[in-house]
Amino acid sequence: MNFIPYGRQDITEADIEAVVRVLRSDFLTQGPAVEIFEAAVCRETGAQHAVACSSGTAALHLAVLAAKIGHGDRVIVPPITFVASANCARYAGAEVLFADIDSETLNISPQTCRKLLEQAVVEGRPVKAVVTVDLAGHPCDMQAFALLKKEFNFIWIQDACHSLGATWEDNLGIRWKIGEWPEPDMTVFSFHPVKHITTGEGGMIVTHSEELANSLRVHRSHGIVRDVGAFINNAEALSADGSVNPWYYEMQQLGFNYRLSDIQAALGCSQIERLGQYVARRREIAASLRLKFEMFPRVKLPIVADGVEHAYHLCIIRIDFAAVGATRAEVMKRLKAAGIGTQVHYIPIPMMPFYAQTADMASFPAALAYYREALSIPCFPKMTDVDVERVCSAVISTLS
Numbered sequence: 001m002n003f004i005p006y007g008r009q010d011i012t013e014a015d016i017e018a019v020v021r022v023l024r025s026d027f028l029t030q031g032p033a034v035e036i037f038e039a040a041v042c043r044e045t046g047a048q049h050a051v052a053c054s055s056g057t058a059a060l061h062l063a064v065l066a067a068k069i070g071h072g073d074r075v076i077v078p079p080i081t082f083v084a085s086a087n088c089a090r091y092a093g094a095e096v097l098f099a100d101i102d103s104e105t106l107n108i109s110p111q112t113c114r115k116l117l118e119q120a121v122v123e124g125r126p127v128k129a130v131v132t133v134d135l136a137g138h139p140c141d142m143q144a145f146a147l148l149k150k151e152f153n154f155i156w157i158q159d160a161c162h163s164l165g166a167t168w169e170d171n172l173g174i175r176w177k178i179g180e181w182p183e184p185d186m187t188v189f190s191f192h193p194v195k196h197i198t199t200g201e202g203g204m205i206v207t208h209s210e211e212l213a214n215s216l217r218v219h220r221s222h223g224i225v226r227d228v229g230a231f232i233n234n235a236e237a238l239s240a241d242g243s244v245n246p247w248y249y250e251m252q253q254l255g256f257n258y259r260l261s262d263i264q265a266a267l268g269c270s271q272i273e274r275l276g277q278y279v280a281r282r283r284e285i286a287a288s289l290r291l292k293f294e295m296f297p298r299v300k301l302p303i304v305a306d307g308v309e310h311a312y313h314l315c316i317i318r319i320d321f322a323a324v325g326a327t328r329a330e331v332m333k334r335l336k337a338a339g340i341g342t343q344v345h346y347i348p349i350p351m352m353p354f355y356a357q358t359a360d361m362a363s364f365p366a367a368l369a370y371y372r373e374a375l376s377i378p379c380f381p382k383m384t385d386v387d388v389e390r391v392c393s394a395v396i397s398t399l400s
């Protein structure tokens with residue numbers, strides 16, 4: 001009996017050949033394959049600029065740096081997400097404020113966010129940025145956050161690590177891909193193996209702002225500038241005849257080495273060709289799970305808002321464990337014994353000891369209620385229909 005994890009990558013022979021081709025080429029670190037991958041992500045998302053980097057976490061950190069977020073600034077983040085969504089603000093010395101989730105979509109609630117934004121204005125320390133997260137692949141309430149941004153003038157970083165390939169419809173009936181709509185200042189993707197496409201480790205920021213894209217690129221590579229015309233110390237940069245000295249570069253910011261390698265980008269280029277196919281299969285699996293659990297009231301299925309085409313990075317079901325008469329740990333163990341992997345996405349960040357001193361879980365009732373019931377069950381493109389059937393039967397028999 002094969003074990004079905006909650007998520008896993010799909011690597012084809014074409015992927016392997018693409019990586020081997022780069023291994024035989026002149027470039028191993030960032031080179032032409034990275035640029036090709038960035039162009040492919042622009043094409044797939046409809047974004048104008050894409051900046052590849054070493055992970056989704058690095059992408060979030062770069063977004064914070066490009067947004068000039070620093071000490072004393074305040075950043076709003078939802079409590080239900082991976083810790084990286086909040087950590088990026090702390091890397092820059094900013095304060096993290098958590099805004100509770102909407103108990104239907106499980107994404108950051110525009111209403112709770114508004115309350116924090118208003119309170120911050122009253123306190124004389126307005127919020128500098130909001131990080132929204134498209135939990136499990138369901139886009140956040142995009143238009144509500146665009147309106148809040150207009151009113152409160154914050155930088156909007158969209159953590160779309162779960163939602164590559166999702167779409168949503170605005171109130172004029174226009175359908176947008178994640179990354180296409182220019183209202184979020186920056187949109188961040190991860191290419192970790194359980195995500196829609198993988199580069200092993202890897203991430204990308206897409207934006208419609210050339211200025212932000214340039215800043216992201218500079219911060220990605222040590223804060224170093226190599227462009228003629230962008231130098232500050234021209235006396236050192238230029239020869240007597242006005243040409244640039246061939247060895248010259250300038251470090252103008254405190255940047256990092258967050259580059260993606262060409263080896264990884266080659267895998268990304270090969271994988272992205274199957275993005276549409278992958279997302280379609282995830283939707284098919286989710287539809288099939290929905291159908292099978294329809295008659296089983298012990299499992300609550302995720303809500304999909306009107307106009308949203310979910311990307312189903314995760315399939316999170318909700319279970320009232322007390323009503324079932326088993327703890328979540330017991331259910332997870334039983335499912336594991338049946339060859340089914342599950343996980344909890346996520347432990348609320350304010351519960352983490354690092355954040356617990358500055359945030360009180362009592363302020364996040366929706367996040368807490370969700371956390372008590374959440375269980376991610378397998379959902380990944382290579383699952384067969386038989387696997388889907390096995391997952392459903394095992395969940396139903398475990399909870400019955």
Ligand SMILES: Cc1ncc(COP(=O)(O)O)c(C=O)c1O
Binds near residue numbers: 159202
């Ligand atoms: C919502 C969210 N943001 C950020 C990240 C960080 O991405 P990475 O693992 O590529 O650093 C993840 C990773 O799982 C995530 O789920």
